[in-house]
Every structure is written in C-alpha cells, then in structure tokens.
Amino acid sequence: MFFASDNWAGAHPSINERLSRESTRFAAAYGNSDLDKAVEARFNEIFERDVSVYFVSTGTAANSLSLASIARVGGVAFSHSEAHVIEDECGAPDFFSGMRMVPVEGEDGKMEPAKLSARIAGFPQDSLHHGRAAAVTLTQATETGTIYTLDEIDAITRIAKANGLPVHMDGARFANALVSLDVSPAEMTWKRGIDILSFGGTKNGCWCAEAIVFFNPELAKDFAFIRKRAAQLFSKTRFISAQFDAYLQDGLWLNMASHANSMADRLRAGIGSLNSTRLAWHTTSNEVFAVLNKASAEAAEAKGAKFYGWPVPTNMPEPVREDETLIRLVTSFATTEEDIDQFLSICSAG
Numbered sequence: 001m002f003f004a005s006d007n008w009a010g011a012h013p014s015i016n017e018r019l020s021r022e023s024t025r026f027a028a029a030y031g032n033s034d035l036d037k038a039v040e041a042r043f044n045e046i047f048e049r050d051v052s053v054y055f056v057s058t059g060t061a062a063n064s065l066s067l068a069s070i071a072r073v074g075g076v077a078f079s080h081s082e083a084h085v086i087e088d089e090c091g092a093p094d095f096f097s098g099m100r101m102v103p104v105e106g107e108d109g110k111m112e113p114a115k116l117s118a119r120i121a122g123f124p125q126d127s128l129h130h131g132r133a134a135a136v137t138l139t140q141a142t143e144t145g146t147i148y149t150l151d152e153i154d155a156i157t158r159i160a161k162a163n164g165l166p167v168h169m170d171g172a173r174f175a176n177a178l179v180s181l182d183v184s185p186a187e188m189t190w191k192r193g194i195d196i197l198s199f200g201g202t203k204n205g206c207w208c209a210e211a212i213v214f215f216n217p218e219l220a221k222d223f224a225f226i227r228k229r230a231a232q233l234f235s236k237t238r239f240i241s242a243q244f245d246a247y248l249q250d251g252l253w254l255n256m257a258s259h260a261n262s263m264a265d266r267l268r269a270g271i272g273s274l275n276s277t278r279l280a281w282h283t284t285s286n287e288v289f290a291v292l293n294k295a296s297a298e299a300a301e302a303k304g305a306k307f308y309g310w311p312v313p314t315n316m317p318e319p320v321r322e323d324e325t326l327i328r329l330v331t332s333f334a335t336t337e338e339d340i341d342q343f344l345s346i347c348s349a350g
C-alpha cells in the first residue's frame with residue numbers, strides 16, 4: 001500500500017532490462033552515442049516536429065535549467081502559487097535562472113488567467129526596481145492532481161504571448177495528464193504555444209530520466225553550455241537514453257500512465273463510496289486527495305499504508321473537521337488493485 005509518491009515505485013522491468021543490455025557495451029560518451037542520437041530523434045516523432053532534446057537527472061534540474069534558458073536580467077517568472085517550482089525546489093529555479101518566481105493564484109492548482117494578466121501588468125519592461133516580466137511556467141498535471149484542459153492552456157499561453165513571454169510546462173507527470181485528456185503530445189504542448197517542456201520519466205516507471213524539450217530551437221542555442229555549467233551533462237548519458245528508449249517503445253510510457261490513472265480512479269470510486277472517507281476535491285490524474293477520519297488513517301498506517309498528510313487549503317469545498325485529516329494518495333505503474341482494495345477495506349472498518 002505505497003501511496004506516498006510515484007517516486008517510491010521502482011523501475012519497470014523493461015526499463016531495467018534495457019539498462020542491463022546497455023551496460024554490456026562500449027559507446028561514445030557525453031550524449032554522442034548512436035543510442036543518444038536515436039532516442040533524441042524519437043522525440044521528433046512523438047512531438048510531430050523537430051525538437052531539441054537535452055537529458056538531465058531530476059525534475060528540479062529540468063525546471064530550473066528550462067527557466068535558465070529563457071532568463072532575462074532582472075526578469076521575473078510567473079507560476080501558480082502552489083507550483084513545485086516555487087514551493088518545493090529550494091529556490092533552484094531562482095538560483096539557476098537568476099530570476100525571481102512570482103506566485104499567481106487560481107482555483108484547482110491552476111493559474112487564473114485574469115490573475116496572471118494582473119500580475120504581469122505589475123512588472124512592466126521598464127520596471128527597474130521591481131523587475132520585468134520574463135517567463136510563465138505552468139504544471140501539467142498540477143500539484144493538486146488536476147489537469148489544465150487544452151482551452152485552459154490556450155488561455156495562459158495567449159496572455160503570455162500577448163506580453164512577449166515564453167512559456168514553460170513542468171511535465172513531471174506529463175504522461176498522466178496526456179492519457180487523462182486523451183490528446184497527442186503535440187496538442188498539449190507546442191500547438192497550444194508551449195515553448196519548453198520538462199518531460200518527466202522518473203515518476204512514471206524510469207529509474208532516473210528527465211528530458212528538456214525545446215519546441216523553438218532558437219531558445220536552445222546556449223543550452224548545451226547552461227546544462228554543462230550546471231553539472232548536468234552526464235558522461236554516460238546513454239543510460240538515460242536507454243531508459244527513454246524502453247520507455248517510449250511500443251507505448252510503454254502511455255500504458256504505465258494509463259494504469260496509474262486507472263488505479264487512481266479505483267481509489268477515487270472507493271473513497272467516494274465509504275462513510276468514513278470522502279474526496280477532498282476532484283482530480284483526474286494519478287493523485288488523489290482524500291479526507292479520512294483520523295481513526296481510519298491511523299488504522300491504515302498501522303497496517304503499513306504509506307501516504308502523506310496534506311495542508312488543508314483555505315478554500316476547501318467542505319471543511320475538514322477536528323476528527324478528520326487530509327491526505328494525498330499517489331498511484332503509479334506498480335500500484336495493484338489489491339493494494340487499493342486492502343486500503344479501502346481498512347478504511348471501511350475505521
């Protein structure tokens with residue numbers, strides 16, 4: 001019953017097998033092997049256009065270096081107030097980009113377009129003292145398990161473009177959002193005006209594989225140097241490529257995300273049907289936020305369930321009572337129906 005994070009899951013056997021196979025041969029280092037080139041080319045097919053791809057080790061590196069690539073001196077970057085880039089990366093995006101992250105409010109973990117416009121207006125290009133607007137970053141799927149619809153992405157990118165700002169997407173859970181919306185990678189990104197994507201693999205069955213995808217090659221022109229200076233150029237890059245090779249083979253990445261999402265659906269249905277539990281808000285990704293009575297939560301933990309408590313937002317549709325607790329449950333490619341049924345059965349007895 002491991003629901004603490006999709007980061008807790010291992011790696012898919014096909015990815016492990018591909019890594020083992022790779023480890024028996026010699027190949028050129030620093031991203032120059034045939035495999036590196038082949039996997040980079042695979043991203044062109046997936047996104048239906050020529051893209052520039054750079055592999056890095058973590059989601060934080062992907063986000064921070066993406067923002068570094070579009071940084072301006074005295075620039076500020078806008079994200080949702082609860083976004084990982086602003087809340088959970090220890091200031092790495094600010095450190096690597098030299099820009100200040102400015103929060104934008106909005107329901108359901110998504111920036112509200114009118115609030116984004118108002119925030120941008122507060123940082124005009126000649127704003128020497130406050131800093132000038134330089135970039136927008138949005139998270140898909142969001143930190144609260146919700147997903148921007150295509151129209152909602154359009155609304156954000158339209159405002160950004162009207163102000164001349166490039167847009168980055170934090171896709172740590174890109175595959176989960178994609179299968180939930182049932183759209184193509186192109187439709188959810190560059191066709192909506194996204195310029196740079198952090199394409200996550202680690203949370204969805206890889207061991208350690210993240211890619212930065214540039215849809216506009218002009219924005220990538222200094223990126224090789226930015227990555228090297230940030231100590232993110234791996235000599236054995238081919239082991240990241242090997243993971244992506246298996247990940248992108250025969251739709252494995254989409255199958256794993258579909259599985260994770262459908263396990264979350266099973267959790268959502270079960271939690272919604274019990275007396276002692278309820279959904280805190282509606283999500284459509286592999287993250288579920290639930291209100292449990294404290295006795296159920298303690299019983300589940302005592303029987304080995306792993307999950308994290310979550311701070312109660314001020315705008316909860318239904319308040320969390322004294323004898324209740326708000327928790328986050330995350331499913332992955334490795335979650336089983338048995339895990340979920342066991343968890344629900346413990347809660348139903350609570």
Ligand SMILES: Cc1ncc(COP(=O)(O)O)c(C=O)c1O
Pocket residue numbers: 057058059060061063084085139141142143170172173202
């Ligand atoms: C939405 C989101 N973005 C980025 C990250 C950062 O990933 P990492 O922990 O690999 O740096 C996370 C990790 O939890 C995340 O949830």
